[in-house]
Amino acid sequence: MSKTNSNAKKLFRLFLQLNLLMIIIFFFLVLFLYFKLPQNIPNHINFMFQIDGFGSKNVIFLIPFSVAVLGYLLSVTSKRIDLYFSSFNNLIKYFLYYFW
Numbered sequence: 001m002s003k004t005n006s007n008a009k010k011l012f013r014l015f016l017q018l019n020l021l022m023i024i025i026f027f028f029l030v031l032f033l034y035f036k037l038p039q040n041i042p043n044h045i046n047f048m049f050q051i052d053g054f055g056s057k058n059v060i061f062l063i064p065f066s067v068a069v070l071g072y073l074l075s076v077t078s079k080r081i082d083l084y085f086s087s088f089n090n091l092i093k094y095f096l097y098y099f100w
Contacts, residue, residue, distance in 0.1 A: 012075075016071070016075055019067070019071035019074075019075075020071075022067055022071075023064055023067050023068050023071065026063050026064040026067055027064040030060050030061060030063060030064055033060070034057065034060065034061075037057040037060065038057065039056070039057060040054045040055065040056065040057070041054065041055065041056075041057050041059070041060065042054055043055040043059055
């Protein structure tokens with residue numbers, strides 16, 4: 001295993017730990033604030049930053065759930081990308097070829 005690959009795995013583990021920490025913080029923040037919220041909370045704003053949608057305060061539980069799901073999806077897809085692009089140079093060449 002090359003040193004670059006080892007550093008990438010360490011960085012990946014660090015990002016996974018950071019994601020887990022964010023999930024825990026969001027979950028406790030939601031639990032703490034849930035009982036202080038009114039029954040209906042704003043859940044959407046328009047282009048002019050005016051509130052145009054209201055919903056139940058139960059919707060706030062979607063925040064930690066969505067962070068957890070996105071973190072899981074990013075971890076799974078990044079492993080697949082790592083298998084497909086064996087080196088960083090191949091990844092850069094791919095993006096430059098298709099997106100530049």
